[in-house]
Structures are given as structure tokens and as C-alpha cells.
Amino acid sequence: MLRSVRADRRTTPHRSPALLGGRLPLVAAAVVAAGLTAACGPSSQSVGSAVPSVAGQSSQALPSGTASATGSPEASPTASAPPSASASAPADSSPTPSRARTGSVAPTGTPAKPPRTSAAPEPARIPGPGYNSSADAQKQIEAALRAAKSDGRMVLLDFGANWCGNCKAADKVFGQSQTASILGASYHLVKVDIGGNSSANSALLRKYSPSGGTYTMPVLVVVSPSGTVRTDTHVTGNPSLTSEGINSFLRQWAS
Numbered sequence: 492m493l494r495s496v497r498a499d500r501r502t503t504p505h506r507s508p509a510l511l512g513g514r515l516p517l518v519a520a521a522v523v524a525a526g527l528t529a530a531c532g533p534s535s536q537s538v539g540s541a542v543p544s545v546a547g548q549s550s551q552a553l554p555s556g557t558a559s560a561t562g563s564p565e566a567s568p569t570a571s572a573p574p575s576a577s578a579s580a581p582a583d584s585s586p587t588p589s590r591a592r593t594g595s596v597a598p599t600g601t602p603a604k605p606p607r608t609s610a611a612p613e614p615a616r617i618p619g620p621g622y623n624s625s626a627d628a629q630k631q632i633e634a635a636l637r638a639a640k641s642d643g644r645m646v647l648l649d650f651g652a653n654w655c656g657n658c659k660a661a662d663k664v665f666g667q668s669q670t671a672s673i674l675g676a677s678y679h680l681v682k683v684d685i686g687g688n689s690s691a692n693s694a695l696l697r698k699y700s701p702s703g704g705t706y707t708m709p710v711l712v713v714v715s716p717s718g719t720v721r722t723d724t725h726v727t728g729n730p731s732l733t734s735e736g737i738n739s740f741l742r743q744w745a746s
Contacts, residue, residue: 612642614675620662621653622684628692635679639716645745646716647678650696651709652686658709660732670738677745678713685710700725713744 615638635646651658664670665680674680683692685708697703699712700723707729713721722744730736 614672615642615644615679617665617671617674617680618682620659620666622651622658622682622686624653624684624687624689626684628681628683628689628695631681632683632695635681636714636716636718638679639714643716644676645678645721646714647674647680647741648695648699648712648714649680649682649709650685650692650700650706650712651682652684654686655708657707657729657732661709661737664732664734664737667734670734670741673738673741673745677741699723702726711740 632646632648638644639646649658649661651661665674683695685692685696685706696706696710699714699720700706700710702723702725704725706725709724709729711722711724711729715721724730730740
């Protein structure tokens with residue numbers, strides 16, 4: 492009997508120190524866990540039950556009302572909240588532009604303004620019938636040439652005398668509305684008295700009608716704004732002293 496017992500003891504394997512060393516940490520961990528449980532209060536789980544791994548735990552195993560540790564949309568308390576007003580607004584809910592006021596024109600529809608046209612120049616002054624022997628004809632001609640350079644009209648010099656019948660006939664035509672309109676639109680008229688003893692006026696006649704000889708009045712001389720003589724009736728002869736003759740003459744040399 493004694494031998495068999497000894498034999499049994501000999502055959503019983505001895506626990507290796509490595510195995511004992513592996514269990515010692517487990518025992519120490521259990522002691523620490525027991526101390527923490529005592530300090531924090533009793534656990535809702537039974538002692539020794541394993542805490543399920545969060546990574547391996549499915550969302551169905553969690554108790555009802557418990558938020559998932561992974562923060563899944565189903566467990567989010569804001570997932571079931573009604574959509575915000577901005578999210579529910581339709582895509583084309585941009586503010587409607589206000590209508591233009593009645594009578595106003597949109598900038599893009601503003602019609603182009605017509606270009607401004609300069610007003611027609613005022614008709615030139617037409618002197619009355621007859622010839623002023625006391626007038627300074629030289630200054631009158633110089634003023635007419637300055638005005639012609641400004642507005643592009645011609646200068647018409649009328650050399651005559653108050654006792655001349657043909658000059659009176661021409662004055663009547665100059666006073667008619669149609670002839671006066673042509674004169675005012677195209678000429679600056681200067682009347683020069685050569686029926687008296689004015690040497691200055693006679694010198695002006697010879698200046699603008701230098702052919703000399705016996706002059707048949709009236710002598711009509713058309714001068715350009717630059718002072719160049721364009722026609723001289725002492726050379727060409729007077730037109731018919733009627734409205735048709737004089738109007739035709741004025742239109743011919745107006746430009």
C-alpha cells in the first residue's frame with residue numbers, strides 16, 4: 492500500500508513554475524477588481540461575467556434606448572428630428588426680383604437716345620432798302636467777312652446809289668419773303684453807297700471790281716469767307732432784276 496501511494500505521487504505531474512506564474516497575474520487582477528467594485532458600488536452584472544466587446548457587439552444586443560458606442564445614425568437622437576426649414580425649401584425658392592415701377596425702363600432696355608442735332612443758325616441780318624452814305628463801309632465789310640468765316644456764309648456786296656432806279660428795283664426784290672430767306676440763310680449783305688462823293692467807297696468798288704470803266708449799278712459782288720471774289724456783275728452783267736432772276740443768281744453763288 493505504501494508503495495502504491497508513493498508510486499501515485501511520483502506519477503502525479505508537478506505544476507510548472509511557468510504555469511503558476513501565469514495564474515498569479517490573474518489572481519492579482521481579480522483582487523484589484525474586487526477592490527474597485529467595493530469602492531464604486533455593486534456592479535449591475537454578476538461577478539465573473541464577461542463584458543461584451545464593443546467592437547464585436549451588434550447594435551441589436553444593446554439595451555433599448557442605449558446609444559451605440561459607434562455613433563451610428565440610427566442611434567443618433569437628432570436623426571429623427573424634422574428637417575430644417577432651409578432643407579425642406581425647394582431648390583428654386585430664390586427671392587423673386589421686385590417688379591420695376593410703372594413707367595420705369597430697365598437699364599438693359601433703355602432705348603438709345605438720338606444724337607443731338609445742332610440748331611440751324613439764325614438768319615443773317617438784312618439791311619433795309621437804300622444806301623447809307625455815312626456808314627463806314629470798310630468796317631461793315633470786315634465784320635461781314637469775320638461772320639462769314641464763323642458760319643460759312645458768303646458776303647454779297649451791293650454797290651449802288653439812292654437815286655438809281657435799277658438799285659430801287661433790286662431793293663424791292665430783296666425785300667420779298669423768298670429772296671429774303673435765301674439772303675438770310677446764305678449771305679451777309681453789305682450795301683455800299685457809290686452815288687455820292689465818298690472816295691473811300693469808290694476805292695472799295697475798285698478793289699472788289701478792278702476791271703474799271705463805266706459801272707452799271709447796282710454792282711453785285713460775291714466774296715468768299717477768305718476774301719476771294721467769286722463773281723462780279725460789272726464783268727458778267729446784272730441778272731434780271733426780278734425775283735426769278737435775282738433768286739437764281741443768289742442760289743448759284745451761295746455755295
